[in-house]
Amino acid sequence: MHLKPLSRFFVFSSVAVTALGASATASAAFFDDSKAAVELRNFYMNRDFRTGTGQAKAEEWAQGFILKMESGYTEGPVGFGIDALGLLGVKLDSSPDRSGTGILQRDREAPNRAQDDYGSAGLTAKAKLSNSTLHVGTLQPVLPVIMRNDSRLLPNTYRGAWLQSKEVEGLTLDLGKLDRVNYRDSSDNEEMTVFNGGRRNITFGNRTTSDEFLFAGGRYQFTPELTGSYYYGGLDGIYDQHNINLVHVLPIGDKQSFKTDLRYVRSTDDGGSNVDNNAFGAIFTYRLGGHGFTGGYQKMSGDTGFAYINGGDNALINLLQINDFGNQDEKSWQVRYDYDFAAMGIPGLSLMTRYVTGDNVDRGAGLSEGKEWERDTDIAYVIQSGPLKNLGMKVRNATVRSNFGADLDETRLILSYTLALW
Numbered sequence: 539m540h541l542k543p544l545s546r547f548f549v550f551s552s553v554a555v556t557a558l559g560a561s562a563t564a565s566a567a568f569f570d571d572s573k574a575a576v577e578l579r580n581f582y583m584n585r586d587f588r589t590g591t592g593q594a595k596a597e598e599w600a601q602g603f604i605l606k607m608e609s610g611y612t613e614g615p616v617g618f619g620i621d622a623l624g625l626l627g628v629k630l631d632s633s634p635d636r637s638g639t640g641i642l643q644r645d646r647e648a649p650n651r652a653q654d655d656y657g658s659a660g661l662t663a664k665a666k667l668s669n670s671t672l673h674v675g676t677l678q679p680v681l682p683v684i685m686r687n688d689s690r691l692l693p694n695t696y697r698g699a700w701l702q703s704k705e706v707e708g709l710t711l712d713l714g715k716l717d718r719v720n721y722r723d724s725s726d727n728e729e730m731t732v733f734n735g736g737r738r739n740i741t742f743g744n745r746t747t748s749d750e751f752l753f754a755g756g757r758y759q760f761t762p763e764l765t766g767s768y769y770y771g772g773l774d775g776i777y778d779q780h781n782i783n784l785v786h787v788l789p790i791g792d793k794q795s796f797k798t799d800l801r802y803v804r805s806t807d808d809g810g811s812n813v814d815n816n817a818f819g820a821i822f823t824y825r826l827g828g829h830g831f832t833g834g835y836q837k838m839s840g841d842t843g844f845a846y847i848n849g850g851d852n853a854l855i856n857l858l859q860i861n862d863f864g865n866q867d868e869k870s871w872q873v874r875y876d877y878d879f880a881a882m883g884i885p886g887l888s889l890m891t892r893y894v895t896g897d898n899v900d901r902g903a904g905l906s907e908g909k910e911w912e913r914d915t916d917i918a919y920v921i922q923s924g925p926l927k928n929l930g931m932k933v934r935n936a937t938v939r940s941n942f943g944a945d946l947d948e949t950r951l952i953l954s955y956t957l958a959l960w
Contacts, residue, residue, distance in 0.1 A: 568619060571610025574959040576603060581691045581952050583639040588945035596638045598652060599631040602691040607959075617666045623676050625692045626657035627723075641691040643723050658725045660695060670703040681712060682781040682803075683753050683771025685851040687722055689859075694722040694849050698751075708759040712769070716751040721849045731848050732776060732811070736943055737865040737899050737908055738843035742776070743810040750774035751847065755781070763787050777813040777845045779805045781853060797823040801855060805845045814841040817864065819855035821872065828881025832874035832892070842866055856894050859914045859936040860946060863896040868908070870896035886920040901942050910940035930954040 579602040586595045605624035611617025629642055634650040643656035660676025677696045678686040687694045698716035718727035729747035734740045755769030765785045772778040781803045788796045803817040821834035836856045838844060844864030846852040856863040856870050863870035874892035879885070892914050899908025918932040934950040 566613075567617075568610045568612050572608060572960070574605075574607040575956050576605045576959060577954060577956045578603060579691060579952065579954045581641050581950070583641055583690075583950045584948065585639060586947040588947060593635065593638070595636060597632075597636040598629070598639045598642055600641050600691050601628045601630055602626065603628075604692065611664075611666050615667065619664045619666070621662040621664060621673075621675075623660045623662070623678075623695070624657070625659070625695075626655065627691050628655045629653065639690075640723050643725060656723075656725045657692075658695070658720055660697075660720075669705050670701065672699065672701045674699045677714075677716070679712075679714070679753075681753060681755070681771075682767065682769045682783060682801075682853040683755070683779055684716070684751065684847060685853070687849060687851045689851075690722045692722055695720045696850075697727055709756060710758075711756040713754045714752070716753075717749045719847065719849050730773060732773065732813070732845050733848040736843065736861070737868075737901060738845075739866045739900065739902075740842045740845060741812050745775065745810060748774045748776050748810075763789070772808060773847065775808055775810040777805055777811055778808050779803060779845065783853070793825075793827045795825045797825070799823075799855065801853060803844070803853065805840075805842075811845075812842060813845045815844050815866075816840050817844050817854060821855045823874075828878040830874070830876035830878075832872065832876070834872035834874075836863055836868075836870045836872070838864060838866060838868045840866070843868070856896075858892070858894060858912050859934060859950075860938050860948065861894075861896075861910065861912050863894060863910070865896070865908065866900040867898050868896045869898045870894055886922045888916075888918050890914070890916040899942060906941075908940070908942040910938065910943060913937045926955075928956060 581602060582599045584595065584597045587593060603626040607622040609619040609621065611619045627642060629652055632642055632652040637644060637650055637652045642652035645651045645653050662673050662675035665672045677698055677700050678693060679696065679700060680686060696716045697718040698714060700714035703711040719730050720727050729749045730751055731747045732740055751771065751773050753769065753771045755767065757765065757767035759765045763786055767783045769781045784800045786798045790796055799821045801819040805813050805815040807813045816839045819834065819836040821832060823830055823832040834855050836854060843866040844852065844854060851857060852862060854862045854864055856872055872892060872894045877889045879887035895911040897907060897909045901908045914936045916932060916934050918930065920930045921927055932952045936948045938946040
């Protein structure tokens with residue numbers, strides 16, 4: 539019998555609850571340390587294409603449900619547990635001439651039409667020895683070389699194994715292998731490939747996908763103010779990547795600090811592509827009370843733009859709402875301002891606005907340099923008390939202009955509320 543995503547979501551929820559409850563008889567800690575919550579996410583998105591002769595705009599509205607269940611561990615030298623994740627997206631408004639926002643899955647038989655609902659479910663087995671933990675199954679890593687994307691209705695996920703060790707104080711080590719990705723607007727696990735939008739100029743050999751992504755590395759806190767990390771990530775047969783990051787936070791007075799964040803990434807081919815990129819980024823933030831003033835610089839060099847797994851996020855400092863300014867030879871500058879209204883007695887209200895401009899993009903032989911800019915503004919509020927406590931509201935607006943890509947105006951309205959089940 540075939541079940542639609544909506545039915546599968548509730549069936550999975552029941553099965554996961556039963557499994558967690560049944561396992562609790564083996565260990566009190568397994569149950570006592572368990573937790574479960576469902577996030578309700580209402581998402582409206584409007585993307586206005588300012589140039590071109592094709593689709594004029596993409597506009598959709600949907601309701602998302604994100605169910606997370608985490609068990610504790612059984613007793614003994616090695617503790618065992620299980621986590622569960624259920625994702626469901628339900629269409630509230632869409633049409634064939636307005637689809638393609640990335641918040642709804644497209645129908646396979648009619649690609650311009652969004653499905654009424656879509657979803658996926660995943661289980662993750664876990665084992666813990668001392669301060670080291672192994673997770674096998676559905677994963678959502680946030681590491682410099684492999685990051686989940688949670689910028690739409692539902693987050694993307696990966697499938698694989700991830701070992702994390704914290705045996706040495708201040709040191710976190712990670713080692714893992716992934717074989718599939720589930721995109722944020724999909725219900726299928728697929729082989730992985732490289733994002734190649736804009737002017738990346740990445741070409742492939744006899745294959746464009748791979749079923750093996752390996753990652754390894756660590757993060758060490760040298761002092762309370764200084765942290766450094768190195769990570770390797772490689773998509774078998776396509777590219778290898780080495781990521782170095784150094785972060786220093788200098789306290790300089792009452793409610794004041796200066797943060798320096800330096801990043802360097804070296805990407806090369808692994809026999810099946812032409813990937814060749816050096817990415818350098820430096821970003822500096824001065825905080826004074828509720829104010830945050832930021833400036834940054836990012837530079838690409840090499841024969842291609844920046845490479846990362848399609849469907850996820852990356853560690854570039856100029857990764858914004860729409861662009862990441864990672865095109866071949868691109869240089870980009872960022873200015874940003876943040877304000878936390880708690881400093882004015884309005885906790886839960888925040889503002890962020892930033893502007894990034896990029897140039898020197900290699901557009902190909904005989905063409906002038908590519909130039910682009912993006913301006914983002916976020917206003918967010920989380921209710922702090924009362925019956926609607928923790929209800930979050932966010933408005934995100936972006937404007938993009940480019941001489942080699944699409945000109946866009948975009949607005950996202952997001953309501954979110956997380957309900958703890960136990």
